[in-house]
Amino acid sequence: GAVVSQHPSRVICKSGTSVKIECRSLDFQATTMFWYRQFPKKSLMLMATSNEGSKATYEQGVEKDKFLINHASLTLSTLTVTSAHPEDSSFYICSARGTSGRVNYEQYFGPGTRLTVT
Amino acid sequence: QKEVEQNSGPLSVPEGAIASLNCTYSDRGSQSFFWYRQYSGKSPELIMFIYSNGDKEDGRFTAQLNKASQYVSLLIRDSQPSDSATYLCAVSGGYNKLIFGAGTRLAVHP
Numbered sequence: 741g742a743v744v745s746q747h748p749s750r751v752i753c754k755s756g757t758s759v760k761i762e763c764r765s766l767d768f769q770a771t772t773m774f775w776y777r778q779f780p781k782k783s784l785m786l787m788a789t790s791n792e793g794s795k796a797t798y799e800q801g802v803e804k805d806k807f808l809i810n811h812a813s814l815t816l817s818t819l820t821v822t823s824a825h826p827e828d829s830s831f832y833i834c835s836a837r838g839t840s841g842r843v844n845y846e847q848y849f850g851p852g853t854r855l856t857v858t
Numbered sequence: 859q860k861e862v863e864q865n866s867g868p869l870s871v872p873e874g875a876i877a878s879l880n881c882t883y884s885d886r887g888s889q890s891f892f893w894y895r896q897y898s899g900k901s902p903e904l905i906m907f908i909y910s911n912g913d914k915e916d917g918r919f920t921a922q923l924n925k926a927s928q929y930v931s932l933l934i935r936d937s938q939p940s941d942s943a944t945y946l947c948a949v950s951g952g953y954n955k956l957i958f959g960a961g962t963r964l965a966v967h968p
Contacts, residue, residue, distance in 0.1 A: 742904075772954045783946070783960045784902070789953065797953075833901045837954060846892065847948075847956055852901040 743767050744836050746850030753824055753857055761819045761853045763834030770836035773817035774847065775809060777830045784833070790817050814838075824857040831855075860885040862949050864959035873968050877934040881947030881959055884928070890950035891923055893932045895943045896961065902946055906932060937966045 743766040753759050763773060772791050776784040788804075790796040790811035798804045806828075808820040817836075821828055831854050835847040861884040871877045879893075890909055894902035908914045908921040908930065920933040930949075934941055944961040951957040 774955070784958050786955060789955060846904055846907050848904060849894075849901040 742846075742848045744770075744834065744848050744850040746834055746853055748853060749851060750854045751856070753855070755825055755857055756823055758820055758822045759824055759855060761821075761832055761834075761855075763817045763819070763836065763850050765815045765836040765838065765848075768836075768838045769814040770817070770838045771814065772837045773811055774835045774837070775807070775817075775819050776833045776835065778833060778852075779830055787819075821855065824855070826857045829855055829857045860888075860949075860951050860957050862947055862957050862959035864945075864947050864962045866960060867963040868965045869962055870965045870967060871937050873937060873939060873966055875937050877937045877941065877964055877966070879932040879934075879945050879947075879962050879964065881930045881932075881949075882928055883930070883947075883949045883957075885949065885951065885957075886925075886928065888949045888951070891921070891930045892948040892956065893919075893921060893930075894946040894948060894958075895941075896946055897943045934964075937964075939966050939968060942966045 745764045747762045775787045787802045788796045788798045790809050796809035811817040833852040835849045837847045863882045893906040896902045906921040908923045914921045918935045922931045944963045946961045947959040948956040
């Protein structure tokens with residue numbers, strides 16, 4: 741149990757285009773989902789927290805108009821990087837947290853999406 | 859500023875030995891504590907969580923929590939080369955968030 745999927749696993753896009761990343765909780769209902777980014781050999785940086793049906797809460801310094809987050813259901817959240825630039829190239833990881841069954845407030849991570857902007 | 863501190867390592871242990879990973883945190887109000895393992899190029903994987911003072915064992919892993927000292931540790935018994943990874947300590951930080959340490963790199967050599 742407690743499986744989180746992410747799609748795509750890798751994406752290369754051109755500067756100025758937008759990229760959408762999906763995060764799904766496969767076997768539990770995720771009341772809260774989180775989006776992180778990680779640079780090589782660095783720790784996780786929380787970008788935003790989203791609760792199903794409400795607007796995401798962004799961390800200080802994260803542009804909400806650039807990183808659009810939607811949490812439309814208890815099993816799906818999406819992150820859209822708009823007008824991507826090379827400096828947006830990073831490893832984006834989602835995590836999900838729920839309260840059903842075995843999953844009790846712990847965060848479970850998806851496999852991550854490696855974004856490269858050329 | 860809530861902080862979680864870990865020694866960056868690398869912590870090098872021989873195969874079969876006990877690896878001891880340590881973490882301190884600044885927020886006395888923290889209630890939940892987690893250890894994640896992250897292999898290079900992969901996302902973190904939850905391996906242990908602990909909510910109460912004392913020890914919690916799961917297979918070769920033991921998490922230890924001392925809230926009075928604001929200290930949490932992870933012991934890995936019979937370390938294997940496959941345990942070589944970065945271990946992230948995470949502490950509940952309010953508003954459902956986790957505060958992560960920078961991680962300790964563990965290297966288990968044959």
